[in-house]
């Protein structure tokens with residue numbers, strides 16, 4: 448097997464890297480892929496709780512690179528999503544205890560055994576970020592439609608270029624359709640124009656992300672939720688399946704129209720014959 | 722095209738979204754200049770060697786880049802010197 452290593456990065460903190468890593472991981476595993484997600488946020492690990500695996504950690508990333516255990520011993524298997532595994536970050540060490548080369552070697556080793564290796568990056572552009580992008584051949588950049596996050600995303604895209612990753616794709620997270628409609632928030636096309644990159648996913652702000660994170664079952668398992676559906680579509684796009692981009696602003700207007708039609712007793716099908 | 726859509730949707734030109742767009746654009750333009758202008762990095766090297774010919778420079782620039790204050794654009798540089806006390 449010759450897998451792909453993809454880094455999930457953003458520049459600005461708190462925009463949804465860890466959420467996206469867990470959910471894209473779930474989405475790919477639900478497609479039958481063998482996936483490993485690696486938390487490189489040393490000292491501030493979170494991917495384990497988002498996935499509900501915090502009580503299963505025995506060995507972590509640093510144990511692996513410092514050869515205190517074999518890689519297989521540090522792979523924590525997900526409870527729900529088939530062949531999905533986590534390598535947790537070390538919680539009690541500092542950020543600089545791993546080198547780029549160590550992470551590169553680990554990812555190359557994992558690529559032999561997995562279809563996808565997804566590296567969840569720490570916030571910022573320091574050593575942890577540099578390690579993560581050195582190990583990856585592809586990048587997903589997460590931003591929200593806010594001035595500071597977009598600006599930082601642009602900086603990160605520049606640094607990715609400098610590190611020979613030229614095809615970064617953008618995930619715009621926490622879009623609020625109502626605000627966009629009222630002209631109070633940038634819309635997806637604004638953001639994509641400014642950053643001059645392609646989108647791989649447009650995710651609405653969704654309370655289900657918070658409730659599912661609270662119970663440790665990523666939202667991609669919930670096909671009823673708009674964000675979960677989009678994470679599943681992102682996984683399909685990564686996996687090479689053509690899946691049209693759906694702007695949450697349009698999606699919400701359509702579903703509102705559906706409700707209106709239902710209220711008026713007109714089904715969608717009937718209305719097309721009017 | 723999108724602007725037209727916005728006008729149709731009845732959004733003002735000075736909407737928070739439009740303001741955000743302009744602010745991101747100007748921040749990005751300036752950032753890109755700082756990180757990628759080849760002339761600027763050439764200048765950085767030349768300045769550093771000119772300074773170190775006369776003063777004991779301790780390290781690389783602590784700060785080097787363009788900064789806008791109000792309407793004016795500044796070239797800002799800070800070099801740490803060796804303290805010979």
Ligand SMILES: Nc1ncnc2c1ncn2[C@@H]1O[C@H](COP(=O)(O)OP(=O)(O)OP(=O)(O)O)[C@@H](O)[C@H]1O
Nearest residue numbers: 460461462463464465466570621651652653656660
């Ligand atoms: N689409 C969304 N809708 C609502 N809440 C969200 C969404 N995406 C992320 N969040 C919430 O935002 C917070 C930050 O998300 P997350 O931890 O994934 O960001 P991060 O980029 O990994 O942060 P850090 O830079 O600190 O690692 C979390 O509480 C998460 O539940």
Ligand SMILES: [Mg+2]
Nearest residue numbers: 464465488493
């Ligand atoms: Mg995180």
